[in-house]
Amino acid sequence: MKEKQRGKASVIFQHPPFIIAAASVVGKKEGEGPLGQYFDQIEADSMLGKKTWEEAESELQTRAATLAIEKSGLKKEEIRYYFGGDLLAQLIATTFGVMNLEFPMFGIYGACSTMGEAMGLGSMVVEGGFADHVIVTASSHFASAEKQFRFPLEYGNQRPYSATWTVTGCGSVILSAGHGKNPLAKIAGVTTGKIVDMAFKDSMNMGAAMAMAALDTILTNFRDLAVDETYYDKIVTGDLGQIGRRLLLDYLVKAGYDIESRYMDCGIEIFRDETQDTHAGGSGCGCSASVLCAYLLPKIREGVWKRVLFVPTGALLSTVSYNEGKSVPGIAHAVILETCDGEQEG
Amino acid sequence: MKEKQRGKASVIFQHPPFIIAAASVVGKKEGEGPLGQYFDQIEADSMLGKKTWEEAESELQTRAATLAIEKSGLKKEEIRYYFGGDLLAQLIATTFGVMNLEFPMFGIYGACSTMGEAMGLGSMVVEGGFADHVIVTASSHFASAEKQFRFPLEYGNQRPYSATWTVTGCGSVILSAGHGKNPLAKIAGVTTGKIVDMAFKDSMNMGAAMAMAALDTILTNFRDLAVDETYYDKIVTGDLGQIGRRLLLDYLVKAGYDIESRYMDCGIEIFRDETQDTHAGGSGCGCSASVLCAYLLPKIREGVWKRVLFVPTGALLSTVSYNEGKSVPGIAHAVILETCDGEQEG
Numbered sequence: 001m002k003e004k005q006r007g008k009a010s011v012i013f014q015h016p017p018f019i020i021a022a023a024s025v026v027g028k029k030e031g032e033g034p035l036g037q038y039f040d041q042i043e044a045d046s047m048l049g050k051k052t053w054e055e056a057e058s059e060l061q062t063r064a065a066t067l068a069i070e071k072s073g074l075k076k077e078e079i080r081y082y083f084g085g086d087l088l089a090q091l092i093a094t095t096f097g098v099m100n101l102e103f104p105m106f107g108i109y110g111a112c113s114t115m116g117e118a119m120g121l122g123s124m125v126v127e128g129g130f131a132d133h134v135i136v137t138a139s140s141h142f143a144s145a146e147k148q149f150r151f152p153l154e155y156g157n158q159r160p161y162s163a164t165w166t167v168t169g170c171g172s173v174i175l176s177a178g179h180g181k182n183p184l185a186k187i188a189g190v191t192t193g194k195i196v197d198m199a200f201k202d203s204m205n206m207g208a209a210m211a212m213a214a215l216d217t218i219l220t221n222f223r224d225l226a227v228d229e230t231y232y233d234k235i236v237t238g239d240l241g242q243i244g245r246r247l248l249l250d251y252l253v254k255a256g257y258d259i260e261s262r263y264m265d266c267g268i269e270i271f272r273d274e275t276q277d278t279h280a281g282g283s284g285c286g287c288s289a290s291v292l293c294a295y296l297l298p299k300i301r302e303g304v305w306k307r308v309l310f311v312p313t314g315a316l317l318s319t320v321s322y323n324e325g326k327s328v329p330g331i332a333h334a335v336i337l338e339t340c341d342g343e344q345e346g
Numbered sequence: 347m348k349e350k351q352r353g354k355a356s357v358i359f360q361h362p363p364f365i366i367a368a369a370s371v372v373g374k375k376e377g378e379g380p381l382g383q384y385f386d387q388i389e390a391d392s393m394l395g396k397k398t399w400e401e402a403e404s405e406l407q408t409r410a411a412t413l414a415i416e417k418s419g420l421k422k423e424e425i426r427y428y429f430g431g432d433l434l435a436q437l438i439a440t441t442f443g444v445m446n447l448e449f450p451m452f453g454i455y456g457a458c459s460t461m462g463e464a465m466g467l468g469s470m471v472v473e474g475g476f477a478d479h480v481i482v483t484a485s486s487h488f489a490s491a492e493k494q495f496r497f498p499l500e501y502g503n504q505r506p507y508s509a510t511w512t513v514t515g516c517g518s519v520i521l522s523a524g525h526g527k528n529p530l531a532k533i534a535g536v537t538t539g540k541i542v543d544m545a546f547k548d549s550m551n552m553g554a555a556m557a558m559a560a561l562d563t564i565l566t567n568f569r570d571l572a573v574d575e576t577y578y579d580k581i582v583t584g585d586l587g588q589i590g591r592r593l594l595l596d597y598l599v600k601a602g603y604d605i606e607s608r609y610m611d612c613g614i615e616i617f618r619d620e621t622q623d624t625h626a627g628g629s630g631c632g633c634s635a636s637v638l639c640a641y642l643l644p645k646i647r648e649g650v651w652k653r654v655l656f657v658p659t660g661a662l663l664s665t666v667s668y669n670e671g672k673s674v675p676g677i678a679h680a681v682i683l684e685t686c687d688g689e690q691e692g
Contacts (some may be wrong), residue, residue, distance in 0.1 A: 005426070006474045009450040010474050014558050021363035052670050080351070081538060089435030089494075090664035091455050092672075095541060099675060102536035104355040106463060107677075109437050110452040117452060121467055128474025129350045130357050148435075148666070192427060192450035195441060320494070326438075329445060331453075 007224025021072035022293035027168030038294035057141035060170035061097030068172035080131035085114035111314030116333030120190040140172035140284025142158035162205035164283035171289030197329035207244025213330030233305040238288035238312035241266035241281030353570025367418035368639035373514030384640035403487035405681035406516035407443030414518035426477035431460035457660030462679030466536040485516035486630025508551035510629035517635025543675035553590025559676030580653040585613035586633035587627030612637035
């Protein structure tokens, strides 16, 4: 079955799984950003009616997953596995968010690249014949992330311009072996990232920490598939922000690829720094996941972009390792999304 | 391709992946326990020559993975993906352990059930044709876990008899599409667990928190495959310990299955409580992973047990959610391991 394997780290599917539904739920600030009109739900209460930030993030997952299932037209019982993750220690936002849904469950951790990692595994599980439908979800919450990784919000600490703002949001997609009535996209293949460590030690500049991982995954994808940047209508990273963006583009030029005209970063798109005080951009698992569901997939369905390389990026930061003087390594996972042709009708 | 799917949550492989190599590295205390003679490496220095407990745990992963690759006779480049996880926030033991190995990488979190979750995904990826060989690794370290979940070791806090002792250890297996020269076992199928919450709130009695998850996964396995306990020569849980063991056995009897004569728990096997002061038993991702590699797989290869249901069990504990008054939910993932017949040569 080697024909599915390409090069060192890529897979091209013989029977591409379809994304038959997607849902996004975000917070107030994300709703006020440039993509506000595209999200399914904008929640004005940052606590989502719960008692803690962590419970609020769990509620994001419950809502996004429930809405994605509803949109798919499937019964919950028809969906075989839940692939989910978040940024918090021991994935508690996911645990308590998915618990009442009672799915057989795979917990995934890839920092902010989680949506890419989980979609990669989920699509292999579907294409391998192990499930007809799976649900893939990733979330983040500004306040639970600040608490986990930085300072209590009450400190009102200042953030350097290189810092990103963790998105309060969640994206959830249903991957299926069949295309259903009106699929959003098909997953043509995936490129799995490796950990890239640049001995980078500034936890307030995650974009730089992740840029080299994005570079590595994108170059691996080009090499494995024997293509260049023109193969894609759009190349979209997760949350590099302004600084990571510049680094990635510059290093790609050095490697012989000028992707700038077709490049986009979910973290840069989701906020308007001039008025929203978000500095380098948005970040968090929920950033690329919610922008995928709200903005990228509809554009792919409409054929505005026919082939997109979606590359969620993760900074493998932990307060424990960081305080012990360790670096912040990066990882990025790429998913090849294509417009469905002639498969819209069921 | 539905023929691979069984019932709600199980998969039976048409071309079972093989475990062609396995390696275990453990600490001094584990080496002094009843299974001491079976481990590949026993490290006398609990720091493994490193500066922090977390680095020590990373070193366990590096060593076990490197040894498993060596035993397999494969070149590192022939192994396509690394599936790995640990108990620490943001999987830092795995991140820094696997970094220099440069594998395309899937980070997995299932608490102490991680080895089961990762073997499930790894075997689907191999059987689906997406890789010829993958490596699956899970680790834990007593001191990094105490620091993460409980008290500084220097406090010398007392532990109730219901508490388990986190194993310092790591197990690593190579899963392959072909059986190689002398496979340890084949993976006939897997049953993926769901999160089971009993609203249980005693973080010093993880066995009880996990017992109901083990119960759910074992019953799901029986139901999905239309079998009973006699289908297996051995049913082996990860780290229920003495209290979780009793609960599981009693509830299974209530459900109509008496598995006691064929039951084993890795956590109970690995330590000798009378002299080692470990109380209810061993725990941690590294407990089931190292016992699998050192003890279970050789017994399966020899045909002492021809079919084993291996059920790593996880308690989804986090200090954040726990201190916010949340329960400790459990999850368990089952892997069906079988003796290879007539496949040893070739």
